[in-house]
Amino acid sequence: MKKIFKFMIVFVGSIVKEKNGKVWENEGKWRKKKGNGEKRGEIKKIKKMNNxxxxxxxxxxxxxxxxxxxxxxxxxxxxx
Incomplete structure (x- = not known):
């Protein structure tokens, strides 16, 4: 059951990715920062923290x- 569920998530995710033209629009601003020399991991940590x-x-x-x-x-x- 879990395998099927994971497959569905991956499949649906790929469709959404193609529609938007970029991966998850709300993450776009976070990913842009990577170009400024910051590691993506560092930014992901920030998202999980409290305000x-x-x-x-x-x-x-x-x-x-x-x-x-x-x-x-x-x-x-x-x-x-």
């Missing part, structure tokens, strides 16, 4: 991203 911890984690990630941008700018200036 207070979630906000703190998001702040930490934003700090990391700004630090990376600043470091890149410094490197570019040094190269010039």
């Amino acid at each position: 207070k911890n979630k906000k703190e984690m998001e702040k930490n990630i934003k700090k990391k991203m700004t630090m990376r941008k600043k470091n890149k700018k410094k490197e570019q200036k040094e190269q010039k």
